[in-house]
Amino acid sequence: METHSRIYVAGHTGLVGSSIVRELRKRGHSNVILRTHPELDLRDQSATQLFFEGARPEYVFLAAAKVGGIQANNTYRGEFLFDNLAIQMNVIESARRVDVKKLVFLGSSCIYPKECPQPIREDYLLTGPLEATNEPYAIAKIAGLKMCEAYRSQYGFQAISVMPTNLYGPGDSFDLQNGHVLPSLIRKFHEAKVNGSSEVVIWGSGRPRREFLYSEDLADAVVFLMNVYDGDQHLNVGTGEDITIADLAKLVGEVVGYSGKTVMNDSKPDGVFRKQLDVSKLKALGWQAKTSLREGIVQTYESFLTSNQ
Numbered sequence: 001m002e003t004h005s006r007i008y009v010a011g012h013t014g015l016v017g018s019s020i021v022r023e024l025r026k027r028g029h030s031n032v033i034l035r036t037h038p039e040l041d042l043r044d045q046s047a048t049q050l051f052f053e054g055a056r057p058e059y060v061f062l063a064a065a066k067v068g069g070i071q072a073n074n075t076y077r078g079e080f081l082f083d084n085l086a087i088q089m090n091v092i093e094s095a096r097r098v099d100v101k102k103l104v105f106l107g108s109s110c111i112y113p114k115e116c117p118q119p120i121r122e123d124y125l126l127t128g129p130l131e132a133t134n135e136p137y138a139i140a141k142i143a144g145l146k147m148c149e150a151y152r153s154q155y156g157f158q159a160i161s162v163m164p165t166n167l168y169g170p171g172d173s174f175d176l177q178n179g180h181v182l183p184s185l186i187r188k189f190h191e192a193k194v195n196g197s198s199e200v201v202i203w204g205s206g207r208p209r210r211e212f213l214y215s216e217d218l219a220d221a222v223v224f225l226m227n228v229y230d231g232d233q234h235l236n237v238g239t240g241e242d243i244t245i246a247d248l249a250k251l252v253g254e255v256v257g258y259s260g261k262t263v264m265n266d267s268k269p270d271g272v273f274r275k276q277l278d279v280s281k282l283k284a285l286g287w288q289a290k291t292s293l294r295e296g297i298v299q300t301y302e303s304f305l306t307s308n309q
């Protein structure tokens with residue numbers, strides 16, 4: 001990408017898209033094209049095609065998606081499947097039609113089988129059944145990845161796919177019901193501290209392990225890959241390290257400054273037991289995450305405090 005290239009970031013108001021826009025601006029890109037959801041509904045095929053014909057982007061970051069934590073994925077199963085399939089189908093096809101030079105598709109580590117060897121290598125895709133709580137989202141993301149592969153092979157369209165681990169960072173959704181675990185814990189511990197509650201309730205058994213990548217690190221990786229990578233194979237993006245939910249809760253409690261106790265609510269699902277990514281392919285290309293989990297949580301808590309005022 002040149003600094004004057006026309007670059008469309010789909011989903012720029014979300015956690016991932018907003019980080020990508022900041023990263024592009026930091027690197028001097030001055031021609032970033034953005035549309036909010038009310039301005040352009042990417043589930044609408046003709047509206048999406050019209051937008052691409054008018055804006056003629058040269059590069060596309062496809063970060064628009066319907067996302068949420070374990071409960072949202074499990075509750076809004078139809079929407080997670082439909083919205084994500086429609087967004088991907090419309091954006092990738094419109095991009096191809098107007099000869100976009102390159103597109104990066106953002107997926108998720110939940111595409112991999114529920115029980116696969118750890119750490120998870122890219123070639124474990126489609127080798128076993130998926131985790132039930134987020135199967136519709138995973139199926140949509142697998143379809144997006146396969147669409148990129150098929151368009152590369154049939155049309156020579158330069159589309160690459162990156163599969164990030166669990167993400168968190170400034171501007172995340174701190175919703176207690178529909179959010180991901182890390183931002184939800186930030187809100188729970190903060191509210192318990194402020195209200196003087198004696199305990200915080202954590203969902204599940206606390207034993208599952210998750211790998212967390214700071215969203216600003218992800219944006220750095222994604223822009224890096226747009227510039228250097230053009231392979232058929234999708235790439236994992238993560239830190240290569242994971243932590244139990246119980247230890248994560250301890251860390252978030254420390255950062256927030258909460259001194260009460262935590263209790264587990266076993267009636268809530270655990271989800272997949274472990275999904276640590278093998279990031280050796282990404283490392284071999286020369287990229288590594290920079291932000292420690294503690295530092296990332298400190299920054300995210302600050303953003304929560306600012307947005308909560």
Ligand code: GFB
Nearest residue numbers: 069070073108110134180181184202203204208269270271
């Ligand atoms: O981030 P999360 O909701 O989704 O994390 P997944 C769920 C894990 O954290 C489960 C535990 O083991 C939960 O039982 N947990 C504990 C909590 N307390 C809480 C809480 O207060 N809120 C939440 N949300 N969880 C997501 C997929 O799966 O992974 C997405 O649903 C996406 O589609 C993402 O793929 C990467 O890690 O299970």
